[in-house]
Amino acid sequence: xxxxxxxxxxxxxxxxxxxxxxxxxxxxxxxxxxxxxxxxxxxxxxxxxxxxxxxxxxxxxxxxxxxxxxxxxxxxxxxxxxxxxxxxxxxxxxxxxxxxxxxxxxxxxxxxxxxxxxxxxxxxxxxxxxxxxxxxxxxxxxxxxxxxxxxxxxxxxxxxxxxxxxxxxxxxxxxxxxxxxxxxxxxxxxxxxxxxxxxxxxxxxxxxxxxxxxxxxxxxxxxxxxxxxxxxxxxxxxxxxxxxxxxxxxxxxxxxxxxxxxxxxxxxxxxxxxxxxxxxxxxxxxxxxx
Amino acid sequence: xxxxxxxxxxxxxxxxxxxxxxxxxxxxxxxxxxxxxxxxxxxxxxxxxxxxxxxxxxxxxxxxxxxxxxxxxxxxxxxxxxxxxxxxxxxxxxxxxxxxxxxxxxxxxxxxxxxxxxxxxxxxxxxxxxxxxxxxxxxxxxxxxxxxxxxxxxxxxxxxxxxxxxxxxxxxxxxxxxxxxxxxxxxxxxxxxxxxxxxxxxxxxxxxxxxxxxxxxxxxxxxxxxxxxxxxxxxxxxxxxxxxxxxxxxxxxxxxxxxxxxxxxxxxxxxxxxxxxxxxxxxxxxxxxxxxxxxxxxxxxxxxxxxxxxxxxxxxxxxxxxxxxxxxxxxxxxxxxxxxxxxxxxxxxxxxxxxxxxxxxxxxxxxxxxxxxxxxxxxxxxxxxxxxxxxxxxxxxxxxxxxxxxxxxxxxx
Numbered sequence: 091x092x093x094x095x096x097x098x099x100x101x102x103x104x105x106x107x108x109x110x111x112x113x114x115x116x117x118x119x120x121x122x123x124x125x126x127x128x129x130x131x132x133x134x135x136x137x138x139x140x141x142x143x144x145x146x147x148x149x150x151x152x153x154x155x156x157x158x159x160x161x162x163x164x165x166x167x168x169x170x171x172x173x174x175x176x177x178x179x180x181x182x183x184x185x186x187x188x189x190x191x192x193x194x195x196x197x198x199x200x201x202x203x204x205x206x207x208x209x210x211x212x213x214x215x216x217x218x219x220x221x222x223x224x225x226x227x228x229x230x231x232x233x234x235x236x237x238x239x240x241x242x243x244x245x246x247x248x249x250x251x252x253x254x255x256x257x258x259x260x261x262x263x264x265x266x267x268x269x270x271x272x273x274x275x276x277x278x279x280x281x282x283x284x285x286x287x288x289x290x291x292x293x294x295x296x297x298x299x300x301x302x303x304x305x306x307x308x309x310x311x312x313x314x315x316x317x318x319x320x321x322x323x324x325x326x327x328x329x330x331x332x333x334x335x336x337x338x339x340x341x342x343x344x345x346x347x348x349x350x351x352x353x354x355x356x357x358x359x360x361x362x363x364x365x366x367x368x369x370x371x372x373x374x375x376x377x378x379x380x
Numbered sequence: 381x382x383x384x385x386x387x388x389x390x391x392x393x394x395x396x397x398x399x400x401x402x403x404x405x406x407x408x409x410x411x412x413x414x415x416x417x418x419x420x421x422x423x424x425x426x427x428x429x430x431x432x433x434x435x436x437x438x439x440x441x442x443x444x445x446x447x448x449x450x451x452x453x454x455x456x457x458x459x460x461x462x463x464x465x466x467x468x469x470x471x472x473x474x475x476x477x478x479x480x481x482x483x484x485x486x487x488x489x490x491x492x493x494x495x496x497x498x499x500x501x502x503x504x505x506x507x508x509x510x511x512x513x514x515x516x517x518x519x520x521x522x523x524x525x526x527x528x529x530x531x532x533x534x535x536x537x538x539x540x541x542x543x544x545x546x547x548x549x550x551x552x553x554x555x556x557x558x559x560x561x562x563x564x565x566x567x568x569x570x571x572x573x574x575x576x577x578x579x580x581x582x583x584x585x586x587x588x589x590x591x592x593x594x595x596x597x598x599x600x601x602x603x604x605x606x607x608x609x610x611x612x613x614x615x616x617x618x619x620x621x622x623x624x625x626x627x628x629x630x631x632x633x634x635x636x637x638x639x640x641x642x643x644x645x646x647x648x649x650x651x652x653x654x655x656x657x658x659x660x661x662x663x664x665x666x667x668x669x670x671x672x673x674x675x676x677x678x679x680x681x682x683x684x685x686x687x688x689x690x691x692x693x694x695x696x697x698x699x700x701x702x703x704x705x706x707x708x709x710x711x712x713x714x715x716x717x718x719x720x721x722x723x724x725x726x727x728x729x730x731x732x733x734x735x736x737x738x739x740x741x742x743x744x745x746x747x748x749x750x751x752x753x754x755x756x757x758x759x760x761x762x763x764x765x766x767x768x769x770x771x772x773x774x775x776x777x778x779x780x781x782x783x784x785x786x787x788x789x790x791x792x793x
Binding site for chain 2: 132146150151152212218236238239324325326330331344345347
């Protein structure tokens with residue numbers, strides 16, 4: 091009996107969460123996939139009708155905009171947040187005084203919810219209230235910074251706010267990574283007279299590959315599921331210029347009673363996640379095994 | 381046969397309620413803000429006074445989206461609320477899911493058909509049987525103006541869109557923002573349908589936004605509507621993106637802007653600020669004939685148990701009752717849906733609204749608002765709004781917009 095328990099306790103303990111994940115994650119993914127092949131409107135229906143929802147989805151200019159925005163937003167957000175986070179981390183790593191205080195200041199935006207970030211930036215970027223009004227108040231009457239209300243530029247304001255929110259967090263990740271690099275190697279390099287920037291590019295940063303992976307995965311899932319920031323900052327506007335797939339899905343499912351359309355857009359979002367994350371994970375994990 | 385059966389059940393329920401006198405109702409709504417909450421409280425009190433037990437189920441947020449999500453969950457679990465705040469074609473959509481009740485017995489006993497305008501009564505029926513009770517009539521195609529600003533610039537309330545444009549040019553030259561507007565999709569749509577009613581006329585409007593007639597959607601008149609929208613884009617201030625409607629109303633109130641095109645909930649803002657209609661602010665229908673209505677109503681869901689059915693019938697009777705229709709609409713700024721309520725205590729804008737409603741009902745120009753979900757189902761009206769707001773917020777040409785409109789409507793079917 092005790093032997094049986096010994097052997098099976100881990101399985102027993104894991105079973106509930108395993109079942110929960112099976113139902114609530116994979117079960118509902120399967121359900122959504124099923125619904126995406128139906129003509130469901132207000133309530134889900136279960137008669138398979140083929141690819142009609144996907145055809146409608148890709149015929150919709152609004153979905154086009156949403157998908158484009160996802161790529162613009164995702165790429166800029168991930169790249170800039172990582173570069174900025176790395177630079178901040180390296181600067182903080184120079185054994186400066188008050189490092190603790192500065193680190194806390196940079197980390198603080200992460201403590202705010204996206205709704206707060208979005209609302210604050212909405213006011214900062216509003217041409218009549220924020221930066222533009224302030225600079226004009228200083229006497230530069232022709233100064234113009236109207237990205238928030240300009241349909242072609244509005245998506246970049248979402249990028250700015252998201253970077254402000256997340257780069258401190260990336261900095262903390264990288265800082266931990268920098269500290270974990272073996273001090274002996276760095277000292278040896280310094281003895282050999284290698285310049286500091288070479289130490290960083292040739293030794294420290296390459297040895298932080300796993301940190302890059304974690305940062306990338308955290309940021310990319312933040313980007314893909316981005317919803318509250320857009321709602322608070324632009325409400326998807328002007329027009330639907332800053333719509334993202336998540337806001338599109340919300341509008342279809344909850345405002346328009348078009349569940350089939352929402353399900354098909356959710357499936358495409360999931361495929362985007364897979365397309366980006368799976369190859370990266372695969373290559374990273376495989377190189378570990380070698 | 382079905383209706384006879386249901387009628388019999390409802391009749392029995394009425395008798396049962398007389399005997400047991402413990403009607404119950406669970407009411408799902410999203411009237412949670414100041415004036416609205418007060419209006420619902422009136423109904424609650426009346427219901428309690430008749431011996432009923434009211435279970436309030438307010439779900440705020442997202443202009444009803446959150447409430448609809450709650451409703452979906454309740455219906456899927458087979459436990460629908462007694463009555464739900466629903467409007468327009470959404471009522472028929474829920475009926476098609478097979479979850480609405482038949483309240484024809486009450487409606488016929490109370491003579492609803494005689495006191496409600498025919499086109500509004502049409503929204504309350506599901507395949508000929510009454511399934512919902514109307515609460516109010518909001519008029520959507522209002523144009524509000526600051527009386528002092530108009531007087532200072534020697535402008536009369538415009539009666540054609542050309543007059544409106546001329547007035548706007550004059551105001552712009554005088555340094556006043558001609559049109560207070562908030563750049564949110566539904567507000568763009570509100571202005572758009574007001575312009576469309578004026579340019580297409582009532583018949584054209586019906587063809588375009590009720591029948592979704594492709595020829596009308598692609599017509600030259602529709603291009604003219606988009607042209608006018610482009611012109612009006614020049615009359616709003618550059619800071620309009622994302623502004624809430626009540627802030628736009630405030631701009632008219634304090635003289636920063638001259639006009640606003642908005643439904644009569646804007647009147648509530650003026651009134652709350654102590655402004656007097658006719659003196660401080662003016663109300664008129666937008667240029668053109670017709671009347672666009674946005675009617676709030678309660679749809680009655682299929683429920684089990686005599687007490688709940690009795691509650692449902694009592695609720696329906698009270699909602700369309702004279703007293704509630706008067707008190708509720710005084711609070712909310714709209715006008716009663718039934719036409720035989722005394723309007724003595726209402727203001728001059730409401731009088732105008734009621735007069736226009738009965739006239740337009742007679743000549744067939746009493747039309748449902750597309751922008752407020754009265755004319756079309758969510759998917760179709762949403763598709764139109766997408767095009768309207770994309771056009772208004774970019775430099776898209778009217779030709780392009782018209783083609784996009786037809787494609788979007790076809791794609792939403």
